[in-house]
Amino acid sequence: MKRHWHAAASAFAALFTVSATAALFTVSATAATELDLKREDGSQITMYLERSQKEAKADLLVLIQGSDCNSVAHNTLINQKFSEVLPGADVLTIEKYGITSHLPWDRSGEREDCPAAYLQNDSLAQRTSDYLKVLDQLAERATYENIVLLGGSEGAVIANIIAARADYVSASVALNGGGRFFKDDVLASMKNSGMPEHAYEQAKQGFNQFAAQVLEGKPFPVSMSLHGYRWWHSVLSADQLEILGDVGTPTLIVQGTADKNVDVAATGEMISELRHKGATNITYLAYEGMGHHFQRDDNTSALPNLIADIQSWLNAALSN
Structure with a gap:
C-alpha cells in the first residue's frame, strides 16, 4: 500500500527533475547584507539570485521547483532551461526548509538522506512564506520592471498562491499543477498506474482513510513518500479553484494531456468553472500528448516548443 501511495504522491512531486549538476546561483554581497533571510524560528532561508548583465532596469524571473527532496541548485532543467523563458531577467530560486546545495542529487524518490528538518517543516504554507519574505524585500529594494513567477507541479500551486497574495507580481506561469x-x-x-481494478479499489480506500485522518484528526507522526504531516495536510487542504479565483494578474496554466500524475479532466473542469465565474486573466493551454515531465508519447521532449510558447505568452502579457 505504501508503494502505491508513493507513486500517487508523485502527482505533486518534482516536476523539475531532469539531471544532476547545475551552476549555483549566488547572491551578491550587497544583496545578502540588505536582505533579512531568517525565518521567524531563526532558521536560514537559502536563496540564489543570478544577476543579469543588463545595466538598465531588469525583470525578475522567479522559478519554483516541485515537491522532491532535492536541492534546486542542482536542477539543470530549472537553471539552464526554464531560466531562459524571460531573457535578460534576474533569476531567483529558493531552497526548501532544511535543504542546501550540500544535498546530493537523487531522482530515485526513495532516498534515505532526506533532511529531518525538511520532513518536519516543508509545506505549501512554509514554501510560500519563504518566497514572499524574500520577494517582499526584493520588490522594495530593487527596481524591477516586471516580476514573473514560473512553477511546476507543486511549484505551480505555490506560484498561484504567491500571485494571489502579492500585488507586485506582473504575470505567472503554472505548469502541470493538476486540478x-x-x-x-x-x-x-x-488509476493511471495500470494496477488491477481490485488493487486500485483497495489503494483508494486506504488513501481516503489516510486523507481523512490527516484532515480531520490531530497532527500525528507520518513520513509518507518523503513528506511529513505538515506537507500532507497542506496539499490535501488546498483548493486551487479558490486560490486562482483570487489572482488578478495574467496567468498561464499549462497542462499536459498525457500527464498520468494528475487528473487532467479535473484541470479542464476547474478552468471552465473559473471562466464561468468571470475570470478573464487566465489563459489555459492543454498541451497535447505531453506528460508530467514534458515528454511526448514518443518520448521526445516538448520543452523547446513549450518554452517558446511561454516566451510568446509572456511577451504579450507584459506588453499590455
Whole structure:
C-alpha cells in the first residue's frame, strides 16, 4: 500500500527533475547584507539570485521547483532551461526548509538522506512564506520592471498562491499543477498506474482513510513518500479553484494531456468553472500528448516548443 501511495504522491512531486549538476546561483554581497533571510524560528532561508548583465532596469524571473527532496541548485532543467523563458531577467530560486546545495542529487524518490528538518517543516504554507519574505524585500529594494513567477507541479500551486497574495507580481506561469484538489490528482495517478481494478479499489480506500485522518484528526507522526504531516495536510487542504479565483494578474496554466500524475479532466473542469465565474486573466493551454515531465508519447521532449510558447505568452502579457 505504501508503494502505491508513493507513486500517487508523485502527482505533486518534482516536476523539475531532469539531471544532476547545475551552476549555483549566488547572491551578491550587497544583496545578502540588505536582505533579512531568517525565518521567524531563526532558521536560514537559502536563496540564489543570478544577476543579469543588463545595466538598465531588469525583470525578475522567479522559478519554483516541485515537491522532491532535492536541492534546486542542482536542477539543470530549472537553471539552464526554464531560466531562459524571460531573457535578460534576474533569476531567483529558493531552497526548501532544511535543504542546501550540500544535498546530493537523487531522482530515485526513495532516498534515505532526506533532511529531518525538511520532513518536519516543508509545506505549501512554509514554501510560500519563504518566497514572499524574500520577494517582499526584493520588490522594495530593487527596481524591477516586471516580476514573473514560473512553477511546476507543486511549484505551480505555490506560484498561484504567491500571485494571489502579492500585488507586485506582473504575470505567472503554472505548469502541470493538476486540478482543484490534490486528492483527486492522487486517485487519478493511482488509476493511471495500470494496477488491477481490485488493487486500485483497495489503494483508494486506504488513501481516503489516510486523507481523512490527516484532515480531520490531530497532527500525528507520518513520513509518507518523503513528506511529513505538515506537507500532507497542506496539499490535501488546498483548493486551487479558490486560490486562482483570487489572482488578478495574467496567468498561464499549462497542462499536459498525457500527464498520468494528475487528473487532467479535473484541470479542464476547474478552468471552465473559473471562466464561468468571470475570470478573464487566465489563459489555459492543454498541451497535447505531453506528460508530467514534458515528454511526448514518443518520448521526445516538448520543452523547446513549450518554452517558446511561454516566451510568446509572456511577451504579450507584459506588453499590455
